Amino acid sequence: MPIVKLNQQSNRVGIDKFEVENPVVFGFFDKLPAAERDKALLKALNIGVLALMEDRLSSFLAKTSNHLGTELESLKMIFDMKQEIFLRSAVKGLVAEEEIAEFLGNFFKEQRLADTVSLTGATKGKLGNNKTGDIVCEVDGKDDKRIVIESKFDKSLSLGEIGSRDVFASGADTAWSQLIEAQANREGKTAIIVFDVASVSNSVSKAVQNVRFVPEFGFCVIVDSGKGDYTNLVIAYMLARDLIKNATQIELDKDFLALFVNRMIKDVGEVRQIEKLVRSNIQNNKKILEQLEKSLLTLEFTQEYLMKFLSDGTLSKEDLLNFYSGDQVRAKFKEVDVLG
Incomplete structure (x- = not known):
């Protein structure tokens, strides 16, 4: 029996009773009060359908915009509006974690690295009920060489410089506090916090720009998930990986370490x-x-017909049609490899 049933007369979707076993889904609803879960489910279903449509719809718009012109403007506006709603939703955080984990998994395969990646944002860590630390990567698959990644597509999060922090203020999360907390909760050697260029505070954007390294805290990066550009994450991850693999028991001057790493990030x-x-x-x-x-x-083609005209003194109707249509020129151009 199908789970989903459609009522064509009322344009309604009916879903029979079912259960789903998914740690991300469970973790999301587990954080909500019971009274809010039904409403959240409807919102998640709507956003999920929009996300599934995104690739096909955006591809369609890209292919047809030159042909249909202004007729598509209203459709584009609707699409952009739905994208904006999706970007503002709480679900974006969960999607971001999955996208980052998937990207890293593919990157490890392409680079033939033995590193592993696991989604951990829905599970409790070492600090009791704390779930900070969305993704855990193990360098060369070793449990004692962990890089913890926290995704924060949140415009309200500040940098949290220690010098300007009021210890008597309420304990709001900051980028630096999340880096420390993620490492402690997931027992990592270092941590990376990831922001998105479309949803990052001005203070964080100005301080980080692309990638920033702070000893004892870890790395802070800004990516462009809308364009699928995770270049800055790759830079931070590979530097973090090298630091962990080459770590020794020698006491290092943290200021010099920051100097070298930040220069490498710049280069x-x-x-x-x-x-x-x-x-x-x-x-x-x-x-x-x-x-x-x-x-x-085109010059060669025109020259050919000019020579024919000078030789014959005229052009036949067929010659004139061939010259006007230019089919021969297009056929020749298709055979040309301009980079060959």
Whole structure:
């Protein structure tokens, strides 16, 4: 018997009684009061359907916008509005954890690293009922070499510099406190806190920019999940990984360590920026070559018909049609590899 039933007359969806075994789903509803769970379920279902539609809808808009023009403007506005609602919802935090974990898992495979990644945000850690520390990565699969990752797509979270912190104020979370708490709760060697460029406070954005390393605390990074750009997370993770793998019992001067690591972050960031510029230039140069090739083919094509006209003194209706349509030019251009 199907679980989902549709009533075509009333346009309503009916769902029979069912249970789902999923730690992320359970953890989300476990945090809610019983009276709020039904409403949250309806919201989660709506957002989930929108998320499933996102790839197909965005692809459709990209492919057809040039052809349909202004007719799609209202549809785009509806889509953007639904995306905005999704970005503001509490569910985005759970989705972010899953996306980051999936990205890291694929990255480890591509780089042939023996590191493992686990979602832990729905489970309790070492500190009693505390669930801080959304993702745990084990370097080379070793339990004593953990990198803990906390995702905070939250605009209200401040940096939490110790020098400006009021110890008598209520214990609001900060980026630095979350880094310490995540390490303690998941018994990590270091931690990374991840913000999204679309939902990060101005103070954090200004202080971190892309990647920031603070000894004893860990790394703070800003990613662009909307574009699937986790470059800054990769930079922080690989540096954290190297620090853990090469750690010794020698007492290190933390100021010098911060100096070297932050210089490396700056240099790696600049290299990444150069890479983007090079790739952009490749695309621009390809377009220039394509245009040059089109112009050369058009000149050759026109020259051919000019010579025929000068030789015969006229052009037949068929020749004129072929010259006007330019099918030969397009066919030749399709066979050309401008980068070859």
